[in-house]
Amino acid sequence: MDDDSMGSHLSVVIDLSPTHWELSSREAPENTYPLTLATFLSQLLAFLNSHIACRHENTLAVFGAFPGKSVMLYSSSNPVPDSLSTDVNANSYPPFSAVDSTVVQRIMSELDLLEKDEEEAPSALVGSLVKALCYVNRITLPPSSNSKAQANGFHPGVLPDPRILILSVSPDLATSYIPIMNAIFSAQKLKATIDVCQIYGPNTVFLQQAAHLTGGSYIFLERRDALLQYLIMSFLPPPSIRKTLSVPTQEQVDFRAACFCHKKIIDIGFVCSVCLSSECYLPAATSNNNQLGLVFCQPLPVCTTCRTKFPMKTLTRLNAARPLLATGNSAPSQSRLTSGPVTNNGVGGAPHSGTNGAR
């Protein structure tokens, strides 16, 4: 194994949404195990230090996802500004104190910049994830093409198995589905592993998929007071060693997609063959999460993305298929939906008779 000579790269993406950290730090009865941002940071810094301590060649980058903004907090390739490394302590290992002070001071200054009155934007988790990927891309590029890095005296080489650890506190953001998927595929291309630790809030389907598809592990934190132990036991060893350590893997991965029109997560969707954007028609109040998702789905007469009109026959066929599963759907919405293409039937229906017959 060539791990002996090479370190490994770790990018950490921290979700720093003030609202969710506030919710997370509330005492019981709301939380059995409250976790404040300060405790979290001290445990995280211990984890980051242990990553650096594992091997001299190990590299580290830390990204923060603030509301509507993503910032690189620390990276081993960029020299630490002198202003931040003031507190030189004879008893501390300089790289540790550099990481600690840089990360904490940057987080504090970014949080101070946030507007107090404004409604909080969702945290830019995707932006920081893509940035982390850009950074991984940069350090995995052959050294010839980044001569500037060499000039700085930093020889990245090609580090084996770069990984990205996402520490998330926010729930899924349906609008970020496509960028997250794009990020997952590029991580696959870069052979980067994405690990996810969901610290607060419900399970996130998208991040589960990210971990599953890139061969990382997704951990939902049950005992939040034991964060450091989770981090060190599961996320510290590089992926090559994890096989022998039996790091917890996911029990069940949800492979459902989010629909385009309502950004809801669905079981059965209707897909336009022209643009293949998942479409469904869900009434506003559908908390029904059973496997028969078709109960609330309705075919649309016109694709919302590419404005293609669908043949009447398909609509009637799909509508006819629905009552087998659904009972008592709202009649008015159906009539409104089907009234659209009726005028168009003469044009659209004719060429399709063959298709439907063939099925």
Place this chain on the structure above:
Amino acid sequence: MPPRRDGEYLQVDSDSDIEIGPGRKGKGKDKAGDKRKKDKGKGKATEAAYTWEASYTRSWDTVQEDEAGSLQGAVEDWMARGRRRRLLAPAAPVRRTIIRHLVLLLDLSTSMLDRDMRPTRFDLTLQYAREFIVEWFDQNPLGQIGVVGMRAGIGERVGEMSGNPQDVLKAIADRHKLEPTGEPSLQNSIELARNSMNHLPTHSSREILIIFGSLTTCDPHNIHDTLNACVTNKIRISVVALAAEMKICRELCDKTGGQFGVAMNEGHFKDLLFELIPPPAQRALTRAAGAGATNPAADLMMMGFPTRLPDASPPSLCVCHSELRSEGFLCPRCLAKVCDVPTDCDICDLMIVSSPHLARSYHHLFPVKPYTAVMSMVDASDSSGCHGCARVFPVAALVGVSEGMSAVGRYRCPDCRGEFCSDCDVFVHDVVHSCPGCGQ
């Protein structure tokens, strides 16, 4: 749609014609080239250069080292050219077929044993076919490939239509089972391929890709009838010829809207093959003419997103192989257990895909806007590092940069105004397909 590569090929032809002497037409040249090729194929190493050699650009000549002996300038030029091409790409979205069905038709006649491509045409074809299949499935996750071989005057099914790259690769893994013999028959094998795609729905594309090394075909009937049948069935035929242009091959491609190309050398062969990987733009269905006109290929499909069972779940029988397995996917409608996705549920016929399969094709639909090059330090923002990878930007402007390149190494996103280095620009547009600054 006029095949783009076709034009390029003709371009090469006309160039080389000038070399031979004016007045010769493209076809005449082909025959001349072909004779020489055949000579060489028989092992008589002729010293005469191929006519196309004069027009052939040597890639190693176009790359120039700078004073320091570094190739960086040349590489950056190359990237800039790519960037320009992206900027020139039409802004109007092109409709592409995502669900593709392809039959790969391999020539397994004796002419494939020619050694004009190293080691032999046959071995090279198998090697490239494997690479092609892997890349094809990467870009067309919902597609299916079948393999048909043509040898000894008949078409024989080598691999069933399958959506699993491993199955397709296994079909062509054993070269001894595909040992070339006899004459090829275009008609027999096209008929075989056509019949295996008859049942497919219209919203998917049906394609045949022929890798043809022979210069003859022995057909039982009129091949033009087969051609007409393919046109009616909307099957697109593309041919990569290894020897020379044949009229019937050209006609097959032209009439069905496919692409035709003759491989000049090993590298060109691969290029021709890999050009067929991106999903084809949907054929001219002029929906724009009348707003009410309906695209006959437009249809609404029902798709189910399955639940994946964990590896440690109790084993149960799957509906596709009737084997006891613990892992698998549950159909969302009938809860039947299937082994692999994407597939059609064997019980309720619902198309089962996993959302990553669908999402893989999204980047065709939502491309990132091209970044504009920041031309001088005056325009540049006060950020000191790349917005993506935080690489520090050069402070001094470079001199002598080519068009489309930024002198200060900064490329700006038109939406979020973030500035990126050239590596990130290429990475964001070619790999990630979403801008780190916009975050969408």
